[in-house]
Amino acid sequence: MLAAVITAFGGPDVFALAEIPAPDGEVIDVTLAGVNFADVQRRRGEHERPPLPAVLGADVVGRRRADGRRVAAVLRGGGYAQVAPAHHVVEVPDEVSDEQALAVLEQGLTAWHCLHTLGRVDADDVVVVTAGAGGVGHLAVQLARAAGARVIAIASTPAKRALAAELGAHATVDSQHPDLGAALSETPTLVLDGVGGRTFEQLHAALAPFGRTVAYGGAGAVRDTVAVGDLMTASTGVLGFRLQRVLDDEELYRSSAARLFHLAGRGVLTARIGGRHPLSAVGRAHADLENRVTSGKLVIDVRRLI
Ligand SMILES: NC(=O)c1ccc[n+]([C@@H]2O[C@H](COP(=O)([O-])OP(=O)(O)OC[C@H]3O[C@@H](n4cnc5c(N)ncnc54)[C@H](OP(=O)(O)O)[C@@H]3O)[C@@H](O)[C@H]2O)c1
Incomplete structure (x- = not known):
């Protein structure tokens, strides 16, 4: 599978597209991945340094391969990839788009x-x-x-x-x-x-x-x-x-995710998509985020390469 991988901590130019093995166990075929400020801090090596090489990215939306259901998930890394581990998975209701589901989950x-x-x-x-x-x-x-x-x-x-x-x-x-x-x-x-x-x-x-x-x-x-x-x-x-602490409490995670999807489905909560980039441009999304030029949610279209 293709992923945006880092082999060193540093600036937004440390990302490179690479073919790497898909994760073991249950997986999600990812459509969109979110970019969060915490990913910027991890990329710089400022907090929770993951072992290298690493695939950063915490929130994804896509289809669970086992049953084809549309799901979103909050991960501990592995999001900037075409296939992600199915951890902390919640099903997305029909009335909530992929973009909205992604934006209202982690953030x-x-x-x-x-x-x-x-x-x-x-x-x-x-x-x-x-x-x-x-x-x-x-x-x-x-x-x-x-x-x-x-x-x-x-x-x-x-x-x-x-x-x-x-x-x-x-x-x-x-x-x-x-x-x-x-x-x-x-x-x-x-x-x-x-x-x-x-x-x-x-x-x-x-x-x-x-x-x-x-x-x-x-x-x-x-x-x-x-x-x-x-x-x-x-x-x-x-x-x-x-x-x-929310992810550690499965029931709290599921009930609060369901509440946010409900609010998003009714239009009480509407996420703004502040930027949409192909997988090859994760670095550009990071640069925009740390240069404070973005608003709303930044998404990576992992199926698009350029
Ligand atoms: N505790 C948790 O579990 C948790 C979960 C999610 C996010 N977070 C934290 O929540 C914060 C927001 O995350 P986010 O992903 O939603 O990011 P974001 O708000 O979209 O981007 C960060 C914003 O912080 C402001 N900012 C102030 N000083 C900055 C600086 N020196 N460099 C860059 N930005 C600066 C900027 O807004 P202005 O330009 O308008 O000042 C910038 O747009 C981050 O600190 C993140 O780590 C924590």
Whole structure:
């Protein structure tokens, strides 16, 4: 089978198309694979260094070879390939397209569990969503709005802020603003942070008493430390999220994936496809993602080679 393989950690040019053996066991004939920021971090060797040579890529949609059913899956690698292992497989309902299924699975589950399971969002909340036009962020904006909350999206360009507003954000803020807390039009009660560093610090400090930050990523690549004494003084909380904890709980994974597919099928949640590339151009998708020029979900059409 063909796959986009890396033989070294580094820049977006480390990918090369190669014929490699298909995985053992149950497999999916992949139609589309997703590109996530975590793949960029793995490619750089920043987190969870897989053994080399490696096929990166976590979310796929396609047909389970054993029964021909249309399925989506969240993998621990192996996604940028024409055949992928059938791990954490969920069936996709007819009313949900391949693109939507792919986009709302990994990133949608992240947005949902940060907002609801940890954030306990309700209609009284003022929710700040960082990278509000990004893969997770643009879904979080829609889910927070659907929960009845006021929503403030942070994003780096006018086009990204316009997208977040179109998707339901009541207000937007430029992520390059030197004082993000002061730039907010309302005092937040819940911050969803996938950026970290200065973004995390400024937004967490802006929370109302009894507010909480759900930290789920570090696209800004800065490790954060939190002083418990400061949390007590401000009476705020910090919660962390890792999707693996959902994948570890088969019932939670299946029920929350089914909920996201239901929302996508009804049009309550609509993923934007921010770029569609052939398998040979995985590197270009990575470069776009790390250069912050993308919005929504990036997909790889693994059946197209050029
Ligand atoms: N915890 C989990 O299990 C889990 C699961 C999925 C994703 N994540 C995390 O969620 C975050 C978002 O993932 P995603 O795949 O949806 O990506 P994404 O939001 O589509 O892309 C990352 C965005 O982060 C912002 N950003 C801020 N500083 C950046 C920097 N130094 N370099 C690049 N981007 C920067 C950019 O938005 P602006 O240009 O608008 O600032 C960029 O578009 C990532 O940190 C990812 O690791 C975590």
